[in-house]
Amino acid sequence: MRLNLIFFGTPSYSVNVLESLIKSRHKVKGIVTKKPSLVGRKKILKPSPVEIFARENNIPLYTGSTKDLEFYDFFNKLKPEIGVVAFFGEIIPTRVIDLFKYKMVNLHPSLLPKYRGIAPVPRTILNGEDIFGVTIHEIVKELDAGDIYDQVSFKISEKKSSGELLNFLSKEGSHLLIKVLDSIENGCFKKNTQNSLEATYAELLKLEEVIFTFNEKAINIERKVLAANPDPIARVKTNYGELLVYKAFATDGLGEPSKIVGIEKDSLKVATKEGVVLLEEVQFAGRRRIKGKELLNGLRLKIGDFL
Known part of the structure; x- marks a missing residue:
C-alpha cells in the first residue's frame, strides 16, 4: 500500500522535499506550484524550481492558485488521497483541504506553536536563538494552527544564514514527513492539539x-x-x-x-x-x-x- 498525493511547493527548499518523496514508497501523482514570476530589469518570466523539477521528471503539473477553477479539473484527473505542502507560499482554502480523503499536511520549519507564519527561520536567527526545528502538522483554516503529527528539533551552534538553515531543515524534515505519511497510511498516527496560548508569529522580514x-x-x-x-x-x-x-x-x-x-x-x-x-x-x-x-x-x- 502507498498514499497517492499531490505536492504543493515553490522554491528550491520544496525540491529537497520532493526528491525525498519521489524516493519513498508513496506516489507523487501531481505537483502544484506558483505561476512563473517576472525577474530582473528585463522582466523575464522565470519558472519556480518546483516547476522545473516537475517538467524534468514528467510529473503532472498545475501552475496557479488553488482558488482557480482549473485546479479542480487538475485534482479530479489525479484522484489523490492526501495533499502535502512544503514552502508553497499560499494559504490553502478549506474547500481544497476537504477534497482529500486524508486532508492535507504541511512541513513547517519551526517548533509549533512557536513561530507560526511565513518567516520562522529568519525570526529565530534575529532573536539570537540556536534551537531550530521542523513540525509536520495538519492544515486547517487558521494559519499553521493544525494538530501536530510529529516534530524534530536541532541545536545549531554554527553560524548559518536563513537560506543555509532552510536548506538543512527541508532535507531533514522530509525524513520526518515520510515517517508521518507512513503512519497515516497504516492508520497508526497520533495527533496533538497545539496550545494556542503559546503561539508566536513570524512575520516576513522587512x-x-x-x-x-x-x-x-x-x-x-x-x-x-x-x-x-x-x-x-x-x-x-x-x-x-x-x-x-x-x-x-x-x-x-x-x-x-x-x-x-x-x-x-x-x-x-x-x-x-x-x-x-x-x-x-x-x-x-x-x-x-x-x-x-x-x-x-x-x-x-x-x-x-x-x-
Missing part, C-alpha cells in the same frame, strides 16, 4: 529591519546579516555608498565604530559599538559581489581608515 550601522553591537549586526540572506539582504550606509552584506560574523575587539581594524582571511574587520564585525561577503549596488578584504584595494583604504 528591509528596514536589517539596515544597520556600525554604532550597533557586532552580535546584532551578525544576526541581521544571517537572518536576511537570501532575502532581503542586510545593508549599511558607508562613506562610499550603500553596502549590501551577505556574510558577516561577530568577534571580539575594540575600536571606534566603522573603523577598519584589520583583516582576517577573506574578511575585513570593522569596529562596532561593542565588538568587531568580520565583513566576509559584500557588494555595492550595481557591482559584483566580493570578499570583504577586497574593499581595501577597491576603495584604496588602509587599516585605520573609516568605512
Whole structure:
C-alpha cells in the first residue's frame, strides 16, 4: 500500500522535499506550484524550481492558485488521497483541504506553536536563538494552527544564514514527513492539539529591519546579516555608498565604530559599538559581489581608515 498525493511547493527548499518523496514508497501523482514570476530589469518570466523539477521528471503539473477553477479539473484527473505542502507560499482554502480523503499536511520549519507564519527561520536567527526545528502538522483554516503529527528539533551552534538553515531543515524534515505519511497510511498516527496560548508569529522580514550601522553591537549586526540572506539582504550606509552584506560574523575587539581594524582571511574587520564585525561577503549596488578584504584595494583604504 502507498498514499497517492499531490505536492504543493515553490522554491528550491520544496525540491529537497520532493526528491525525498519521489524516493519513498508513496506516489507523487501531481505537483502544484506558483505561476512563473517576472525577474530582473528585463522582466523575464522565470519558472519556480518546483516547476522545473516537475517538467524534468514528467510529473503532472498545475501552475496557479488553488482558488482557480482549473485546479479542480487538475485534482479530479489525479484522484489523490492526501495533499502535502512544503514552502508553497499560499494559504490553502478549506474547500481544497476537504477534497482529500486524508486532508492535507504541511512541513513547517519551526517548533509549533512557536513561530507560526511565513518567516520562522529568519525570526529565530534575529532573536539570537540556536534551537531550530521542523513540525509536520495538519492544515486547517487558521494559519499553521493544525494538530501536530510529529516534530524534530536541532541545536545549531554554527553560524548559518536563513537560506543555509532552510536548506538543512527541508532535507531533514522530509525524513520526518515520510515517517508521518507512513503512519497515516497504516492508520497508526497520533495527533496533538497545539496550545494556542503559546503561539508566536513570524512575520516576513522587512528591509528596514536589517539596515544597520556600525554604532550597533557586532552580535546584532551578525544576526541581521544571517537572518536576511537570501532575502532581503542586510545593508549599511558607508562613506562610499550603500553596502549590501551577505556574510558577516561577530568577534571580539575594540575600536571606534566603522573603523577598519584589520583583516582576517577573506574578511575585513570593522569596529562596532561593542565588538568587531568580520565583513566576509559584500557588494555595492550595481557591482559584483566580493570578499570583504577586497574593499581595501577597491576603495584604496588602509587599516585605520573609516568605512
